Amino acid sequence: MRRLAYFARETLISLRRNLLMTLAGILTVTVSLLLLGGILLFQQWVDHGTDKWKHGVEFEIYMKTDATQQQIAALRSQLNDDRQVKSANYISKEQAYSDFKRIFKDKPDLVSSVDPSALPASFRVAPTQVKQTTALRDKYNTRPGVDEAITADKAIKQLIDITNFLRYMFIAISLILIASSLFLIVNTIRLATFARRREIEVMKLVGASNWFVRIPFMAEGLVQGAVGAGLAVSGVFALQYLLSQLDTTKGFFQGFFVTTGNAGTISIGLLLGGAVIGAIGAGVGLRRFLNV
């Protein structure tokens, strides 16, 4: 207990002594992790909305809500026999409803207002060749029981490309920032060890164990990393809140969503990342004096 109090006191004193450097370290950690977390969250938001357009799916066939089982079975066998169709995935009413519940998990009153039978069953169709898409859509648009066949918006495809590009760019930027936050923490710890070099010298001479000397500085690095990550986490949750406020029940962004659970998973990663950055920074910053 007494020893814990000692470490806590030493860490705080050291953090205060280098206040500006400490703040610089914390803020760089925050910015780098916020960029990383933000783009991951945004990516999931887009992924959830564009998931059905992956794996070559070019159009969806929505059945009428009152389509009979025979009509559905007939359409399924037609699709399976069609040489121009590579694959066709059937999404039943029940599946549509559970997807709907998942998407609007954060809006329970919307979910309760929707009757499961009001949602249409559908097929997600991937043509063998993309250029046949329009012809295929028109061909199936008029089959019995079909309400409407819808091709993916061109903009959706572009959005997927842009998001992928943004993701790589943001990850690259955040990696550079993570490196600079590492350097800042290394530097802060170096300054801290320099400020306390006499005490460290005496501690080593009277036989304090290496860990006893190290822990306050490691804690200092950890605190910087963790506080920075904490700030980034609140930023990620703020972004999640903003995204969930968008009306995604209709229009271009229909079906785009991220849950607080997604933000939570990312946040755990960010906190771990922050702690690792802090610990590595402190470890490197300490290396020089430890060999004395």
Added chain:
Amino acid sequence: MIRFEGVTKTYKGDVVALRDVSFDISKGEFVFVVGPSGSGKSTALRLLLREENSTSGRIIVAGRDISRLSSWKIPQLRRNVGCVFQDYKLLPNKTVYENVAFAQEVIGRPRHVIDAQVPQILDLVGLSRKTTRFPTELSGGEQQRVSIARAFVNRPLILLADEPTGNVDPATTVGIMRLLDRINRTGTTIVMATHDQRIVDAMRRRVIELDHGTMVRDQARGVYGVGS
């Protein structure tokens, strides 16, 4: 207690600080290591603390070959080897009491042990009335007493002193040597590097003389210079 077996220490390959030095110091001895500046006295003490490692040869301290000690065991060695320096190495922002207590705190001694032992040791070195002073408010001799108290408070088997009287006047020197002698009488082995001829001649203890890294003399009850 301490044994050097053919110890050689070279720096950067060609500067020889110690060359094939061998000696044996028993428990409770008081040994002077003498020689001019650059003769290798300080190097020998630094090797004993494992601040540096020897280039070749063996150094046995309390039955352990410390030249093979892995780095995480060095603290254990240093708890058994106290040391005192010419420049005291006191912490200026701590009081006399805190400076001595610090040596116990950082090796994890419980508070009640510290509170019992620090006043006792400060009494031994004759500073029990100056416990709340800061080092800058003390004379050189008093500061050296604090540093001796700090080195001795953990009851090491060996006390190393590197020119402990180098910065104090002759009258104070006598007091410091009396103190070291008292500590020696408790059974603590003392190795003291010095080039203060009067002390060595007055104390008449064992003398190991180094010259340019080579041991040129090892004499029981010796004096500083052979001819004097």
